[in-house]
Amino acid sequence: xxxxxxxxxxxxxxxxxxxxxxxNPKNLVMALTGEVGELNEIFQWLDFDECxxxxxxxxxxxxxxxxxxxxYLIRICMKLDVDLESAxxxxxxKNEKKYPVxxxxxxxxxxxxxxxxx
Amino acid sequence: xxxxxxxxxxxxxxxxxxxxxxxNPKNLVMALTGEVGELNEIFQWLDFDECxxxxxxxxxxxxxxxxxxxxYLIRICMKLDVDLESAxxxxxxKNEKKYPVxxxxxxxxxxxxxxxxx
Amino acid sequence: xxxxxxxxxxxxxxxxxxxxxxxNPKNLVMALTGEVGELNEIFQWLDFDECxxxxxxxxxxxxxxxxxxxxYLIRICMKLDVDLESAxxxxxxKNEKKYPVxxxxxxxxxxxxxxxxx
Amino acid sequence: xxxxxxxxxxxxxxxxxxxxxxxNPKNLVMALTGEVGELNEIFQWLDFDECxxxxxxxxxxxxxxxxxxxxYLIRICMKLDVDLESAxxxxxxKNEKKYPVxxxxxxxxxxxxxxxxx
Numbered sequence: 001x002x003x004x005x006x007x008x009x010x011x012x013x014x015x016x017x018x019x020x021x022x023x024n025p026k027n028l029v030m031a032l033t034g035e036v037g038e039l040n041e042i043f044q045w046l047d048f049d050e051c052x053x054x055x056x057x058x059x060x061x062x063x064x065x066x067x068x069x070x071x072y073l074i075r076i077c078m079k080l081d082v083d084l085e086s087a088x089x090x091x092x093x094k095n096e097k098k099y100p101v102x103x104x105x106x107x108x109x110x111x112x113x114x115x116x117x118x
Numbered sequence: 119x120x121x122x123x124x125x126x127x128x129x130x131x132x133x134x135x136x137x138x139x140x141x142n143p144k145n146l147v148m149a150l151t152g153e154v155g156e157l158n159e160i161f162q163w164l165d166f167d168e169c170x171x172x173x174x175x176x177x178x179x180x181x182x183x184x185x186x187x188x189x190y191l192i193r194i195c196m197k198l199d200v201d202l203e204s205a206x207x208x209x210x211x212k213n214e215k216k217y218p219v220x221x222x223x224x225x226x227x228x229x230x231x232x233x234x235x236x
Numbered sequence: 237x238x239x240x241x242x243x244x245x246x247x248x249x250x251x252x253x254x255x256x257x258x259x260n261p262k263n264l265v266m267a268l269t270g271e272v273g274e275l276n277e278i279f280q281w282l283d284f285d286e287c288x289x290x291x292x293x294x295x296x297x298x299x300x301x302x303x304x305x306x307x308y309l310i311r312i313c314m315k316l317d318v319d320l321e322s323a324x325x326x327x328x329x330k331n332e333k334k335y336p337v338x339x340x341x342x343x344x345x346x347x348x349x350x351x352x353x354x
Numbered sequence: 355x356x357x358x359x360x361x362x363x364x365x366x367x368x369x370x371x372x373x374x375x376x377x378n379p380k381n382l383v384m385a386l387t388g389e390v391g392e393l394n395e396i397f398q399w400l401d402f403d404e405c406x407x408x409x410x411x412x413x414x415x416x417x418x419x420x421x422x423x424x425x426y427l428i429r430i431c432m433k434l435d436v437d438l439e440s441a442x443x444x445x446x447x448k449n450e451k452k453y454p455v456x457x458x459x460x461x462x463x464x465x466x467x468x469x470x471x472x
Contacts, residue, residue, distance in 0.1 A: 001203040003119040009210055017222045022399045025169040026161045029154075030262075030398035032187075033269050036147075036154050037391010043144045044384035045376045048283075051143040054198070063200050067209035069150075069191055070202060073184060080172070082181050084188060085119045091185035092127055104135045140281045148280035148380075151387050155273010162266035163258045166401075237439040239355040245446055253458045261405040262397045265390075268423075272383075272390050279380045287379040290434070299436050303445035305386075305427055306438060309420060316408070318417050320424060321355045327421035328363055340371045 003074065003084065010075055028076045035068040121192065121202065128193055146194045153186040239310065239320065246311055261315050268308040275301045357428065357438065364429055379433050386426040393419045 014020055042062055043051055054062060077084045132138055160180055161169055172180060195202045250256055278298055279287055290298060313320045368374055396416055397405055408416060431438045 001119045001121040006203075006206055006210075009207075013210065013213065016219045017217060019222075024166045026164060026166060026262075026266075027398050029157050029161050030266065030269075030394045033154055033158060033266075034391045034395040034398060036151055037388045037394065039147050040151060040384045040391065041388040043147050044381050044388060046144060048142045048144060052197070059198065059200075062198060063205040064209050064212070066191060066195060066198075066200060066202065067205040069187075070206050071209065073187055073191070077184060079170070080177065080180060082177075082184060084184065085124075087181040087185040088124055088188050089127075091182050091189065092124075092131065094182070095131065099135060101134045104137075144380075144384075145280050148276045148384065148387075151384075152273045152277040152280060155270045155276065158266045158273065159270040162263050162270060237355045237357040242439075242442055242446075245443075249446065249449065252455045253453065255458075260402045262400060262402060265393050265397050269390055269394060272387055275383050276387060279383050282380060284378045284380060288433070295434065295436075298434060299441040300445050300448070302427060302431060302434075302436060302438065303441040305423075306442050307445065309423055309427070313420060315406070316413065316416060318413075318420060320420065321360075323417040323421040324360055324424050325363075327418050327425065328360075328367065330418070331367065335371060337370045340373075 006071075006074060007078055010071060010078070014075075023075060023079060025076055025079050028072055028079065032069060032072040032076065035065055035072060039065045039069065124189075124192060125196055128189060128196070132193075141193060141197060143194055143197050146190055146197065150187060150190040150194065153183055153190060157183045157187065242307075242310060243314055246307060246314065250311075259311060259315060261312055264308055264312045264315065268305060268312065271301055271304040271308060275305065360425075360428060361432055364425060364432070368429075377429060377433060379430055382426055382430045382433065386423060386430065389419055389422040389426060393423065 014023060039062070042058060042065065074084065076082075077087075132141060157180070160176060160183065192202065194200075195205075250259060275298070278294060278301065310320065312318075313323075368377060393416070396412060396419065428438065430436075431441075
């Protein structure tokens with residue numbers, strides 16, 4: 001994925017419209033949330049099988065919402081000077097340690113998050 | 119960004135833990151939403167200046183949450199067989215048409231989304 | 237539901253801690269989002285039957301998150317001088333018209349939202 | 355707030371349209387998330403002053419989104435047999451203990467959530 005190309009396009013898009021001032025990380029997190037809300041709306045009434053067999057027009061819509069989420073996420077990284085690829089790789093290393101293979105098999109995951117959060 | 123490498127790591131991580139069955143797109147959208155919630159928690163009480171001048175530990179935490187969002191987003195794309203880079207580029211082309219440069223300058227954006235959604 | 241009592245408690249809680257300045261609607265919407273994220277985390281890996289048969293501790297946790305969402309929602313209404321009960325009743329009237337009984341039966345709802353949003 | 359009246363209206367609305375089967379807690383949490391996303395879209399580009407001085411049409415839109423969030427939240431409580439008022443009061447008692455007045459004054463709140471979550 002040529003993320004430098006995408007970042008340049010995002011920057012130009014914003015510059016052309018003088019939207020730079022709006023793109024504070026706080027605002028961008030809310031904009032990201034709005035797009036995630038739209039992604040939820042697509043899947044909210046579907047059962048598990050339907051989610052894996054989307055009609056073509058719904059899949060096209062899903063691609064757009066996934067893209068919107070990605071664009072705002074990359075934009076947040078640009079504003080905070082975060083290298084997304086490094087962040088992902090570091091977090092996956094951390095997850096490897098947080099969820100040891102032996103104790104994280106299947107069913108053990110189910111309620112763990114809600115329990116640990118309590 | 120070597121997204122193939124990331125996708126392989128995500129797949130192996132899930133396979134090792136037998137989490138594949140949990141990773142239906144519906145569940146993954148909810149998991150994505152949970153991570154976006156954590157991103158909101160970081161920025162919720164900060165003013166605009168503070169958002170651009172995060173203390174080191176908060177920035178590190180932000181990187182982790184941004185990574186979690188990215189990981190679930192990539193995972194959703196894997197499950198739906200969506201090419202994320204193409205989806206982003208296509209959506210940016212569409213946005214170029216949706217928001218013409220002339221009529222989208224600065225302030226015009228402010229309330230437009232909430233108005234058009236009504 | 238004695239919402240005046242709840243509003244007074246919320247106000248006193250905030251006043252006692254001098255949190256009033258943080259409680260701008262923008263911040264509160266983000267705080268609400270954080271709590272909704274936690275609600276998603278509870279249900280994200282559960283199937284439909286499990287969602288209706290929560291273990292006691294998970295149900296207790298759910299009550300807390302539902303309460304947090306409600307508290308921030310009421311707080312937003314307080315800050316915007318919105319009467320929540322009237323808002324609910326007005327919206328339900330509007331929904332009655334938006335989704336006529338005849339054309340809104342069961343299956344027709346499934347993909348409609350994602351389609352209409354496109 | 356006559357919540358019994360609201361619950362009856364919600365039940366009748368759903369029954370009339372045969373939407374009962376869709377209203378599993380998992381689906382409803384996603385629907386709630388969608389509405390919260392729309393609330394974010396309203397406030398995403400606004401500064402703090404603008405959030406407290408919404409134009410009439412934006413305030414009307416906000417009322418609708420706040421109502422949608424409330425309706426889905428009440429619906430979730432109905433499905434899980436949760437008494438919302440008790441849940442709110444219990445959580446506020448818990449919050450009183452979690453955030454002691456002395457140690458929770460103003461600024462101390464700012465980054466605490468993101469730090470404690472780490």
